[in-house]
Amino acid sequence: MQRVRQRRGKLTKAKPDLAKEKAALHRVLGEPVIQLEARPPGVQEILSRGGAVEQLRDRLDRLSGESGGRPCPVDPSKCLHQLRVDEDILYFPFEPLAPQKAVASYSIKACDRGGIAFLESPTGTGKSLALLCAVLAWQRRQAEKVTTVPQIVYGVRTHSQIKQIVGELRKCGYRPRMAVIGSRDQLCANETVKSEARRGRVSLNLSCRQAARCAVANLPGGCNLYRGLGQNSYAQRVHDRYGQAGRIWDVEELLSCAQPKASDQFPGCPYYTAHVLAGDADIVFCPQNYILDPSVSQCRSHHRERWSLKGRIVIIDAPGQCGDGGP
Numbered sequence: 001m002q003r004v005r006q007r008r009g010k011l012t013k014a015k016p017d018l019a020k021e022k023a024a025l026h027r028v029l030g031e032p033v034i035q036l037e038a039r040p041p042g043v044q045e046i047l048s049r050g051g052a053v054e055q056l057r058d059r060l061d062r063l064s065g066e067s068g069g070r071p072c073p074v075d076p077s078k079c080l081h082q083l084r085v086d087e088d089i090l091y092f093p094f095e096p097l098a099p100q101k102a103v104a105s106y107s108i109k110a111c112d113r114g115g116i117a118f119l120e121s122p123t124g125t126g127k128s129l130a131l132l133c134a135v136l137a138w139q140r141r142q143a144e145k146v147t148t149v150p151q152i153v154y155g156v157r158t159h160s161q162i163k164q165i166v167g168e169l170r171k172c173g174y175r176p177r178m179a180v181i182g183s184r185d186q187l188c189a190n191e192t193v194k195s196e197a198r199r200g201r202v203s204l205n206l207s208c209r210q211a212a213r214c215a216v217a218n219l220p221g222g223c224n225l226y227r228g229l230g231q232n233s234y235a236q237r238v239h240d241r242y243g244q245a246g247r248i249w250d251v252e253e254l255l256s257c258a259q260p261k262a263s264d265q266f267p268g269c270p271y272y273t274a275h276v277l278a279g280d281a282d283i284v285f286c287p288q289n290y291i292l293d294p295s296v297s298q299c300r301s302h303h304r305e306r307w308s309l310k311g312r313i314v315i316i317d318a319p320g321q322c323g324d325g326g327p
């Protein structure tokens, strides 16, 4: 009995009481803190040789196979009118109005010359549809001539406008591979991480990165949606639902990848999924800060190196801003 007590005494003495230290910290700081643990050994190597995001990207690349770089297909049932602009035939779902013809023609010219076009068209004249038809027709023509074609990056002012512009894409006859990207605030589906970020008054970006690191290292607090990205069946589901030419989807539909219908399917993170899909999409829709804010557009994080503005066709669709001194 004496020996057991001595052993317990030794153990207690050797181990610091972390709970007491934490409580003392809270007393001093006066408010709850989120403890950002030191990065556990080995995580850096795991990340650099490819975490769940890299695995998802590699699997999607394999599933896409040779479909990348081909002219985007068209849906003949929506190509009801043709508009000739120089050497291009543009397909429209209806006869375009005069302002739409002008927008389409100047957009094609700007793509050909590689310059900047500043186009203004009255509200309600259907300029977004004309822009989409023009740039997708131009991209199709390029894909017939060369192997790699510039991706189109289409920036809008608000998240609700993304829904509208995706609606316009559904109307037109072109069926590209598309992606929508957004912030973690919009696309994070882990309610625990989100509420911890709010409680701890730290940014969601920071909390997410911590949860992703813990997931990689199998530590408590890891985000299970991040882990799901690395599953084979998840990549297949993403490819089937979002990654193929002609799959038109918006943010709400993407969020459903965090809630699979069948119990044997893995949920995955919509935020990282969107950024991986953007790497190979023909057209990417995004809030305009992804284009105008250099801290976002020039970001070279491991999931976004294949998505930058360099060599892209960049569109900023900013209704109502032209007369306000906006972009």
Ligand code: SF4
Pocket (backbone or CB within 6 Å): 184, 187, 188, 189, 190, 193, 207, 208, 209, 211, 212, 223, 224, 225, 226, 269, 270, 271, 272
């Ligand atoms: S990995 Fe995705 S779901 Fe998980 S915390 Fe980060 S953004 Fe949220």
